[in-house]
Amino acid sequence: MNNKIEAVVFDLDGVITDTAHFHYLAWKQLAAEVGITIDEVFNERLKGVSRMDSLELILQEGNRENDFTLTEKEEMAAKKNLHYCDLLKQLTANDVLPGILELLAKIKAEGLPIGLASVSKNAGTVLKALELEDAFNFIADAAKIKRSKPDPEIFLTACEGLGAAPVRAIGIEDAAAGIEAIKASGMFAVGVGKSLQGADYLVDSTNQLDWDKIKETYEEWLKNSIK
Template identity: 75%
Template sequence: MSKTDLDAVVFDLDGIITDTAHYHFLAWKQLAAELGIRIDEIFNEKLKGISRMDSLELILQEGNRHNDFTLSEKEELAKKKNLNYCVYLKELTREDVLPGIVELISNIKAEGVPIGLASVSKNAPAVLKALDLEDVFDYCVDAAKIKKSKPDPEIFLTACEQLGARPQHSIGIEDAEAGVDSIKSSGMFAVGVGTGLYRADYMVKNTSELHWNKIKKAYSSKK
């Protein structure tokens, strides 16, 4: 496969580059407890890949409190959760990059294929800096400018547009169902990491199985 056959590879952040899902869970759990709502790690699976405000709505619905707050109050609650989360982020280091990711990125870049980041996290720049990956990506979508959260394709389409890539000639890598749906809706080739991601075009159990030659082969077989 030549470089011209593939325009770009776009990564999700959480669960693909690093795993801050547990930090998100701890921050949401802390906020939920203050509101008299109990959530567990099973419930937390529903929050993967969706925006902060959408996550808050699900938590409020879980506690039957979704009608108890104004929009501005909900925005303050979301900010409070983010402050909690940022405290946990201070623990991140280069050692927290998930297995296989550094090698995968290196192999993609060695072939001159642009790479992008499509994360709904507004903390993505801080996370990349903590991981010492802030200069690796050719383009990182600004989550604050995305109007529609995953599974809407906006964030992946934005990444492709800014990278000068055709979605139908690009690959997206995700670990959440909403993220895979977002990739598929954009027209990109979807690589799923985890289980139950049945819409993915190619799926592996964990990031250590993300081998560039195997991904390219799967991509080529779909063209």
């Protein structure tokens, strides 16, 4: 049986680098401006979720989802993004999470294409700050994705862009919505973090990502998947 992996697709926030705190600070400020209080526990619900969907969740939290027009909501989301982009100026190549550069190098050494499936419309800015613009063979354009995670659209788009069958591809995520999206696409799911139900291979942190173990677990998963 051919166990060849055809592609590896990474999420960005929480996997390549941790900009979740920047998102949190920007959302917290915007929420406060409309009289809504959010904390870091609530912020977990926003991980892997698109900008407009995140705003809807925040407005629902304050029972204000019907208080603004679509235009007003778009202006609020844009304001949050400006604050977030300002915070991103602090980001450098030193902010790549532990073990990620080594993992990328091992995957590249095997000649496997690498993709990025991030709902962040600032992915290019983040990759440039991290000096990783050339690390990815295909970056799914979040602006063209109609359905946010947990819908599999962005991972299916990445697989298509890399010329890979989903069952022959590995997705790496740190959010529950992302794991759900990977599984819905038919890919093998690597989870980074605690309590990520549905992950086929799970570690607590990025420095525990072992490429040989991931491949071994993938091969076992594939055998069971195509029986």
